Amino acid sequence: MVLNTDVDQPILEVGEFYQLLTAHLEAGFGRRRPHWVRGEIAKVYEKGHVYVDLVDAGTASSDTKRPVLNAHCWATPWAPLKRRLAAEGVTLKAGMVVSFYGYVDVYAPQGKIGFSITEIDVEGLLGDVARRRQELIARLAAEGLLDVNKRLGLSAVPLRVGLVASPGTEGYNDFTGQLLNSAFSFAITLVKTVVQGDAAPRQIAAALAALDEYGVDVICVVRGGGSKGDLVCFDDEQVARAIASSSTPVFTGIGHTGDESVADLVAHTRAITPTKLGEEVVALVARWYETNVQAPAQRILEASDDVVEEATAYLAERRRTMIFAVRDRLRGEERHLASTRQRLVIQSGHLLASATQMLASNRQLLAAYDPARRLAQGWSVVTDSKGAVVKSLADIASGDDVRVLVSDGTFGARVGETKESE
């Protein structure tokens, strides 16, 4: 075997080799001169520093010849980068296509030629995150999962509330405050979960399944406001599918106004904040209460008043009518009696006058036969010793003593000779 070697080249020690390599690389790339490199994250590992295996996007992991760039970001530059990414809800994950800004780095102790990251194209990453989100929404829509939970019927009185939340958080307190301060006795069944971070999607999905199994009227997923990064777990496919597969209506109150997660899109009902969600659940019960308790009570009250008023008016009217009817009847009788009395008085007067007149007439007639009048005319009345009027010679005899009545007195006389009239 003939070795094709350049005898003029010195034999290098390993260290010298790396120095030469480094010199060549720096000659080619410039010392620590930064470059942009784009690729798909094949593997990511973080332990203070972050280590990323970057490959050409779209290449298969089974391709053993695909180039891999071992990139790393030391803890010092990584900390602010991580914060920025977290604020936007981005976590470096395998499959992401990302552009790193950095420089070639030779690390002789491990024999590695790598890439030291100093900057990440966050905007680009966000675009990628957004694209993935849209792709998830499109997939859910294609499978008909965006509306499946919305089509579930709501309990008429959703008092049994399943709650997926982190106790003690602002969102939890805002939501439960609305329910507990309402006039209704809500039965809240809480399944504690973290509501941010990598563990959140799995826990939230498990909590949804557990509450669906347990049996509640409505499941409420609650999380207060935060950065996009805090809320990114609610864009997770696992959470979206758990909501879609729930046989219980799922309500969401996530973040604050303006936030709309994939969970919100899949949920039965979405409120813009936990407080609003609490208000909405209370309002559902309040509407039922108003329709089924308050309104009938109002109608009963009004109808009851109407019946009592009507009966009162009826009795008052009957009482008046009776009084007037009896008075009329009595007045009628009084008038009749008065009229009769009057007629009797008038008739009596007539009778009396007539009798008086008759008596006067009779008196006049009788006056004509008055003996006094005859006596005054010179007539006299003779009575015997017994006082009997002498009407015939047969009543007396000569020598009898008689008494003679004249107009102004009497005197005694004795019967002399008697002689019959011719």
Next chain:
Amino acid sequence: MSVSDWNEAAGELNAIVASFDEGEVSVDDLFTKLERATAIIESLEERLALTKAKVDELTPRIARVIDDE
């Protein structure tokens, strides 16, 4: 007189009033009918007062339901 049935009693009362309206009441019957009508009215009023009292007692309870929000 006790009123077991409001409508029945009211019917009898109405009949008495009608007999007055139609002038069918003789003087002999007047007192009897007036006495009967008075008894019915007083009995109905007593019953109504009891009902009112019960309504007044229940009204705040129903109103509480209405006022509850």
